[in-house]
Amino acid sequence: MLGKMLIHGLVAAALIGSAAAAYAQAKDNGYLPAPAPAVQSAKPDAAKADNGYLRPAAADLRGRHDDHHDRAVRSDRDRERHDRKRDHDDDDD
């Protein structure tokens, strides 16, 4: 019985993991709605105003840049933590 339950759990993990990966991919590609307005309003008005600067395409604005901004807004401490992790990997031992 325990063996079967273990397999059921792994199958469920595979299904949920696939759905989660599809969700993450859809969000990256811009198929899903944009994130909260608080993040979008942080974008400079230069994108809208005609001040002589080149304006990036709308898809680029909604795409990866928002994700990077989200991650920056979310927690700089986390980034430092993960940078420290990567530093360990870069060590020449």
Next chain:
Amino acid sequence: MSPKLQHHLLKLWHAWIAGGYLVAYVTADEDTYDMHLFAGYAVLAAIAVRLLAGLIAPSTSPWRLPRPGFRSSLAWLAARKGRNPLFAWFAAALLAIIGLAALSGAFADGAAWLEDPHEAVSEASLWVIFGHIAFVTFMYGGKRLLARLTDRFSDFRPLRAKEQSR
């Protein structure tokens, strides 16, 4: 709904929450944040379904919420009859701590200050899960294995006594 079907649905629910937890734990990184978010909400939904089902299920149903008690546990220790109370204690502890981890994660998405508490609760929940796995493994397989091992060991004793007498 027949008891057999209820048990099957409960096992399905168990697979849902276990699978969701596994994905959420493995993807708990900045690079896989979206996957982590999805899996976390899957776990939260599973907890919500369990609580709702537990409230409306009849008293004889396996979906009924676990209600561990100190008096019933002490009574079981004295008599050693009936279902081991640790089943209910572990079920209640798991629902509480995994529910707290999922809920704190949902709030942490908007409030960065909750990230560390969420991580702490999630790490603690992993130990409760290990305890749960160890307990059910012992109850459903470990006891027989232990009995077999002790039987084998007791077989060696007469042989040693013979060798010593020579």
